[in-house]
Amino acid sequence: MSVFEHGFPFDPAYGRTLDQLLTLPAPAAPPDFDAFWQERYEAARRVATAPAVGPQEEERDGFRIFGVSFTSVGGLRLGGWLVLPGDGPAEHGFVIGHGYGGRQDTGDAVPLPLPRSAAILPCVRGLGARSRRPGIPGEADLHVLHGIGSRDTYVIGDCVADLWCAASALLELVPELARDPEPGEGGEAGTPGGRLGYVGGSLGGGLGALALPWDRRFACGQLTVPTFGDHPLRLALPGVGSGEAVRKYYRDHPEVLDVLPYFDAATAASRIRVPVLVAPALFDPAVPPPGQFAVYNALTGPRELHVLRAGHFEHAGGEQETKELAAERRSFFAERLSA
Incomplete structure (x- = not known):
C-alpha cells in the first residue's frame, strides 16, 4: 500500500521496497555504446561555442546573474544564465541541468552549492525560456519523442551535447576553471x-x-x-511524465527498442568513474523509482545515496527533504571540488 494518498490509477511506488529497489541492475549496453557516445562527445568538443554574456540581470545570495548564449552542435544557438561570484575569482564551477518543465529563470539553483563559484544554467534545445527553437517541440511529451526514430537524430543525444557545449562555454568565460587534463592524466575517461x-x-x-x-x-x-534509467523496465511501468509518452509510442513502434538502449541512463552510469551523489525517490508518478535506483545501482565509482520519500509529488515534509538534500549536496561538493 502506498505511503501517500493519491489519485493516480497506478501505484507510484510500483510495489517495491527500498531493499528491492537497491537490487535492480542496469540493462546491458549495445556493443558500440561507448564508441557511439565517445564520437558524439568529440564532436561537441569541436564546436566553437562563442559564448556571449548579456547585461547583469540580478544580484542575490552573493552571486551576480547574467543572461548568456552559446552555440551547440548543429550550429544551434542556445540560451541560459551565467552565475558569477559577487566579488573575487571563481574557485569552483557548475553546469546545472533542468527538468522537463524547462527553465524559466534561475529559480532555486541560486545560491549555488558552494560559495565563490561560477555556473552556467543552460536551457537545452527546445525547452525553457531561452532555447525554444522552431522545429523542436517545447512540450515534454512531444520533445521526448523528437527524432526518436534513429539514434543519430534523437533529440536526447543533442541535449546531452548541449550540456557539454555549456561546459565549454563556461570554461571559456571563466578561464580560471579551465583545467583540461592532458592525455593520459587522471586515468580512463570519466576520472576527475x-x-x-x-x-x-x-x-x-x-x-x-x-x-x-x-x-x-x-x-x-x-x-x-x-x-x-532502465528503459526496458520503464516501458512496462505506467506513469504521468515523458516516460509515458515513450511507453505509448513503443506500443505502435516496437522498433524503438533499437534506439532506446543508446540513451539508457543506467547503462551510462555504469561507465561513470567520478564521485556521484544520487537522490532517487521511493514514490514518483512521473519518473518510476525502479529506473531512478537502477542509475544509482549501476555506478561503479565512488557513490553516495540520499533517498527521498517522493519525487514529482507535493507532500508533507517535502520542503524539509529539499533542505536536507541541499545540505548534503553542499557537503558532497565541498569535499570533492578543489580550489
Missing part, C-alpha cells in the same frame, strides 16, 4: 580532471548520467530523481 561539478534533476539527472562518463572536465556530479 578539473573543478567542474554537475547538478541535475529529473530530465537533467538523466542527461547528466549520459554526459558524465565521457567528459573528464567534470570532477563529480549530483543527480536527483534521474530519468531514462
Whole structure:
C-alpha cells in the first residue's frame, strides 16, 4: 500500500521496497555504446561555442546573474544564465541541468552549492525560456519523442551535447576553471580532471548520467530523481511524465527498442568513474523509482545515496527533504571540488 494518498490509477511506488529497489541492475549496453557516445562527445568538443554574456540581470545570495548564449552542435544557438561570484575569482564551477518543465529563470539553483563559484544554467534545445527553437517541440511529451526514430537524430543525444557545449562555454568565460587534463592524466575517461561539478534533476539527472562518463572536465556530479534509467523496465511501468509518452509510442513502434538502449541512463552510469551523489525517490508518478535506483545501482565509482520519500509529488515534509538534500549536496561538493 502506498505511503501517500493519491489519485493516480497506478501505484507510484510500483510495489517495491527500498531493499528491492537497491537490487535492480542496469540493462546491458549495445556493443558500440561507448564508441557511439565517445564520437558524439568529440564532436561537441569541436564546436566553437562563442559564448556571449548579456547585461547583469540580478544580484542575490552573493552571486551576480547574467543572461548568456552559446552555440551547440548543429550550429544551434542556445540560451541560459551565467552565475558569477559577487566579488573575487571563481574557485569552483557548475553546469546545472533542468527538468522537463524547462527553465524559466534561475529559480532555486541560486545560491549555488558552494560559495565563490561560477555556473552556467543552460536551457537545452527546445525547452525553457531561452532555447525554444522552431522545429523542436517545447512540450515534454512531444520533445521526448523528437527524432526518436534513429539514434543519430534523437533529440536526447543533442541535449546531452548541449550540456557539454555549456561546459565549454563556461570554461571559456571563466578561464580560471579551465583545467583540461592532458592525455593520459587522471586515468580512463570519466576520472576527475578539473573543478567542474554537475547538478541535475529529473530530465537533467538523466542527461547528466549520459554526459558524465565521457567528459573528464567534470570532477563529480549530483543527480536527483534521474530519468531514462532502465528503459526496458520503464516501458512496462505506467506513469504521468515523458516516460509515458515513450511507453505509448513503443506500443505502435516496437522498433524503438533499437534506439532506446543508446540513451539508457543506467547503462551510462555504469561507465561513470567520478564521485556521484544520487537522490532517487521511493514514490514518483512521473519518473518510476525502479529506473531512478537502477542509475544509482549501476555506478561503479565512488557513490553516495540520499533517498527521498517522493519525487514529482507535493507532500508533507517535502520542503524539509529539499533542505536536507541541499545540505548534503553542499557537503558532497565541498569535499570533492578543489580550489
